[in-house]
Amino acid sequence: MLSGGEPLTHPEIDRILFCIKKELKFSELTIITNGSLLADHQDALTQVDRLVVSLDSLDPQFIARIAGISLIAAQGVLRNVIDTAEDRRRSGKTMILNAVLTPETLPGAETLIDFCREHRLLVSFSPQAVNNWPRYELAVAPEYRLWIEKLQKIKQAGAPILGSDTYLSKLLAFEPYDCYPTLAPRIYTNGDLSYPCRPMEKAANEQGGRAINLLHFQTWDEAWKLALKTYGQPPRTCHSCFQQCYAEPSLMQADPGALLYENLRYPSSRAGHPDSYTPG
Numbered sequence: 001m002l003s004g005g006e007p008l009t010h011p012e013i014d015r016i017l018f019c020i021k022k023e024l025k026f027s028e029l030t031i032i033t034n035g036s037l038l039a040d041h042q043d044a045l046t047q048v049d050r051l052v053v054s055l056d057s058l059d060p061q062f063i064a065r066i067a068g069i070s071l072i073a074a075q076g077v078l079r080n081v082i083d084t085a086e087d088r089r090r091s092g093k094t095m096i097l098n099a100v101l102t103p104e105t106l107p108g109a110e111t112l113i114d115f116c117r118e119h120r121l122l123v124s125f126s127p128q129a130v131n132n133w134p135r136y137e138l139a140v141a142p143e144y145r146l147w148i149e150k151l152q153k154i155k156q157a158g159a160p161i162l163g164s165d166t167y168l169s170k171l172l173a174f175e176p177y178d179c180y181p182t183l184a185p186r187i188y189t190n191g192d193l194s195y196p197c198r199p200m201e202k203a204a205n206e207q208g209g210r211a212i213n214l215l216h217f218q219t220w221d222e223a224w225k226l227a228l229k230t231y232g233q234p235p236r237t238c239h240s241c242f243q244q245c246y247a248e249p250s251l252m253q254a255d256p257g258a259l260l261y262e263n264l265r266y267p268s269s270r271a272g273h274p275d276s277y278t279p280g
């Protein structure tokens, strides 16, 4: 997975995308983008299996304000998303909208689902984090709870919503869970590995940091040994954050049966067949 910053601003991004698929032969490539440069990379984006666009709202004025861009640029982002969705639909490739829930975006969240149905996209939601913890005003808002409960319900009815039922339940209760942070290792463009996870690295305490640069090693095992020696084993019982990229794989690792059960129970929402869901 290539995430940001904004990966499409990298001067060599087209070459990198082709290299990952054609030369390195990765079986699956995901990229997360803000959508502003989609139109400039259409050819290279055909190499991407899962295209994730961060889009919190369909209101161009809101996008312009939050992203610090002009209204015309915000309208361009929406146009890019619609055009790219059409291309992806025609080529049978997955596209996902990822929306951050905040007290400000919550009222428009429903329209995002309608938009995704219309353009045959998947959608995922995650709560806005402050210091790696869901924003207080959001977590205590009754509207937030109602929305997560609604997501669970309509996902079970086949709505094109990503995120496991287990994860959505955690977003309601914020119960601690066993985290396996190294299931989703984060590597920077210069080769630095953020060990054991980005939140701990940011906290700059003795538990974590940029342990090693992978370019200095021949094998992953060699690099990993030094990371373990420098900062010790990654924690398993930390519950400092609910970031989807860490929480979701950890929850599945803790209970793989739940994922299997869910795939059997809600195949349409995972596979992204928006037509199978009719809003009630």
Ligand code: SF4
Pocket: 179, 180, 181, 196, 197, 198, 199, 200, 235, 238, 239, 240, 241, 242, 246
């Ligand atoms: S919950 Fe996981 S990802 Fe978050 S700080 Fe703890 S170990 Fe890191």
